[in-house]
Amino acid sequence: MTRTLPALALLLAATTLTRAADPPPALDLWPGAVPGEKGNVPEEKLTQPVPNGPIKSVTNVSKPTLTVYRPAKDKDTGAAVVIAPGGGYNVLAWEHEGTMVGEWLQSIGVTGVLVKYRVPRRPDQAKDAPPVGALQDAQRAVSLTRAKAKEWGIDPNRVGMLGFSAGGHLTAWAATNSDKRAYEPADEADKQSCRPDFAVLIYPGGLVNKQEKEKLAPEIRVAKDTPPCFFALAYNDNGPLDGSLKMMAALKQAGVSAELHVYSAGGHGFGMRPGDKPHQTWPKRCEEWLKAEGFLTAGGKPTAPKTGGxxxxxxxxxxxxxxxxxxxxxxxxxxxxxxxxxxxxxxxxxxxxxxxxxxxxxxxxxxxxxxxxxxxxxxxxxxxxxxxxxxxxxxxxxxxxxxxxxxxxxxxxxxxxxxxxxxxxxxxxxxxxxxxxxxxxxxxxxxxxxxxxxxxxxxxxxxxxxxxxxxxxxxxxxxxxxxxxxxxxxxxxxxxxxxxxxxxxxxxxxxxxxxxxxxxxxxxxxxxxxxxxxxxxxxxxxxxxxxxxxxxxxxxxxxxxxxxxxxxxxxxxxxxxxxxxxxxxxxxxxx
Missing domain, CATH: 2.120.10.30 (TolB, C-terminal domain)
Structure with missing residues (x-):
């Protein structure tokens, strides 16, 4: 196992070094007015990373967008993943939990759809509940991705969602609340389902009920129609560990397929940063899970039923x-x-x-x-x-x-x-x-x-x-x-x-x-x-x-x-x- 870690680190580093100078163009998430926006948010702000300083982040987002990372045609599996960066619903960790994720998905034949959802929490929103604007943006992103299936060459039945930290909470929130859209349909795209076909939760935060610590947060409504879930986090990241274990137990009770990877160390916020530590192998484990669950069917085309024996x-x-x-x-x-x-x-x-x-x-x-x-x-x-x-x-x-x-x-x-x-x-x-x-x-x-x-x-x-x-x-x-x-x-x-x-x-x-x-x-x-x-x-x-x-x-x-x-x-x-x-x-x- 230890011999493979440097190779994975080199692969991730190579992906980082070979990124295109210009990112893919972004498209507006909403066709017109953004639900609930009142125009009282300061100008959008991008913070550039510095050595031993702040990460690259975005805040003051009032006009949500999607940035689409399309794979090469000879690699395209037909699957797509909506990406939700973390940042405590205050900022978006735009690089190591955003653009780098899009590039990694691109490299394994998956269309990455990076959603710039609304942050920070608006002053008139309750502080003891997650901001509904983020859920609206996530649900809209899943529906719009499905609506673009023909244009982007993806299978609308293999559209998942992946999130980190607060973005992991948002992913769990979207995966367990698709039965009720959080906004009035805006156009034809909203006729498409907003349910992710699978959910990837990387050190998800906020899953535990703040008042009753032994329970999941009330908005995380695990049921038998919850999609399959993949978790990756560190043992020394207490909040996400507790919430992930509780959600795994709920998934087990509901009969929903799930996989959990807990690494002995790694802390919080490691994202897609390359390296040779065990927790930095999670992308490979996730790719293996996606293949095992059938979400990376080559070419994304329907096949004859197989007997496999x-x-x-x-x-x-x-x-x-x-x-x-x-x-x-x-x-x-x-x-x-x-x-x-x-x-x-x-x-x-x-x-x-x-x-x-x-x-x-x-x-x-x-x-x-x-x-x-x-x-x-x-x-x-x-x-x-x-x-x-x-x-x-x-x-x-x-x-x-x-x-x-x-x-x-x-x-x-x-x-x-x-x-x-x-x-x-x-x-x-x-x-x-x-x-x-x-x-x-x-x-x-x-x-x-x-x-x-x-x-x-x-x-x-x-x-x-x-x-x-x-x-x-x-x-x-x-x-x-x-x-x-x-x-x-x-x-x-x-x-x-x-x-x-x-x-x-x-x-x-x-x-x-x-x-x-x-x-x-x-x-x-x-x-x-x-x-x-x-x-x-x-x-x-x-x-x-x-x-x-x-x-x-x-x-x-x-x-x-x-x-x-x-x-x-x-x-x-x-x-x-x-x-x-x-x-x-x-x-x-x-x-």
Whole structure:
């Protein structure tokens, strides 16, 4: 390891020495008036660095801009990263946390988008809360970057954000608050999502609640739709260390992928400064993480689903020969819960927007229900009723799709609120099984978890509710076999999926580990293969628990079902979109 450090230092130094004399031109972030600006900010000021003196910084920013660092065409991966320098929301550390970052991203084939966001905090803004103008600028930067996708040659599904110190806080703030834009849309660009597809947090500050030190700051609202996160910081940087550990724990509980690097020394503010110390290797670790997560796909072009297991897996893959994963619709906040009706039309949810949508067999998209109780997982029963995990009030609904009339079938257990029904499957006999994890929602009016366990519930055909198994860390996806004799339940918190025998009375017996992988959503095909969603992929397992295929997806996959006129199309909800791929197999009823 020590032999590689000087080489990395030389690479970073070479990047610094070979910078173009003139930086790329900047473009205005806003098309007209900047939200909330009153024209009472002094002239923008740039401080030049001096030996052992101040860093190069910018302050008095009232006209935010973007500076775009485009990679060479032969290196371009199609990914883009919005860069947020630190500076305590007073200044922007413009060089070692800004321009040098753009140049590094450029060198690894990523378009760097350096945002000059508004600083300092305005006199009329609360001192005990982060300045909303910075969040407005960050959200606008992500949306505008996506709107420029064609012009800049980037993939709008691979737009991340990277920030240092206060910029790290801003990155976490933007990554956990994309469900509500902090300003009124300014133009067509704001029709694009403001959610980063991934977040890179380098010694992020301000993540801890100032009043309740054991909690995250109230604006850091980690949920299951928070994008994957990468952290790098030093052990002797106490504030960022405490906040990062708390956020990692929240990400783990929410089932969000994350990676944390803590270096024994380095302090605060090392940024992109070259050197041979361990903490100065973070750019390489970050590049490795971006590759492992699939954000640096060469050329940024869609590829055929890969099985990744040699000839044996290729032969076992359920994907039809020559078929590719295709994007059917996008621009949502967070898609989930796909379920087919008897005709093959697929219903799915956009939970942050409080909608259930319908993709019909002719390729037409319509809104089926709005509002929908913040529904998550869906499933049709034998009679054609749509069951919905209505998360807003921790309920389970049954919806008549002909009239849109809903019936609350479960509202509590033992007189206490459910944790938050997540996914549901209705058996051939009319019994229902649903998972009940705990993902604290910002729209809930209640506080702590009321149930004494997280698990899977059984609702008998007669309406009797019982907790079938409460021994789970974070239960999520659920699906049953076509004959109703097996039930598969994913524990995303324990990273495994269990399988049960279903007794005649609906009780779950003989629990076994089906595979060592958790899942957000699940389905099953007519050959008995079980499909799990994990990261940016759908994992396919044979009935014996052996993985037989991996189907890559451009965004983080959340749930999956079969649909279409012939039942031989796999529909995948992922991130902000709905995808599909043709298969050699067909789905089963009541997915």
């Amino acid at each position: 040699g000839e044996e897996e290729d032969a076992a893959s359920p994907v039809a020969p020559g078929a590719k994963v295709e994007k059917l619709a996008g621009g949502f906040k967070f898609t989930e819960g796909p379920a087919p009706d008897a005709d093959g039309n697929v219903y799915f949810t956009d939970q942050p927007n409080d909608k259930i949508l319908k993709w019909d067999t002719d390729g037409k998209l319509t809104t089926f229900m709005e509002p929908c109780g913040r529904s998550n997982g869906l499933c049709f029963d034998k009679a054609g009723f749509l069951w919905a995990c209505a998360d807003e009030q921790n309920q389970l609904w049954k919806i008549d799709v002909k009239t849109n009339e809903k019936t609350v079938v479960v509202k509590d257990h033992g007189g206490k609120l459910l944790n938050g029904p997540n996914d549901v499957w209705v058996a051939p006999n009319g019994a229902a099984y649903f998972t009940d994890p705990f993902y604290k929602r910002p729209y809930w009016k209640h506080g702590a978890q009321e149930q004494d366990a997280r698990g899977v519930y059984h609702l008998s055909p007669e309406g009797k509710l019982s907790r079938a198994d409460g021994d789970y860390k974070q239960p999520n996806g659920v699906i049953g076999s076509p004959d109703g004799k097996k039930l598969y339940v994913a524990d995303i918190g324990a990273n495994k999926t269990n399988v049960y025998d279903v007794a005649d009375d609906g009780a779950l017996k003989n629990r076994k580990t089906f595979c060592e992988s958790g899942s957000d959503g699940m389905t099953i095909d007519d050959a008995g293969n079980v499909y799990l969603t994990r990261g940016k992929a759908v994992l396919v397992f044979a009935a014996d628990g052996k993985k037989v295929a991996t189907i890559d997806v451009p965004e983080g996959a959340t749930n999956v079902c079969f649909g279409g006129k012939d039942g031989a199309t796999l529909f995948i909800t992922a991130g902000t979109s709905l995808y599909a791929v043709k298969t050699k197999v067909k789905g089963t009823a009541r997915q």
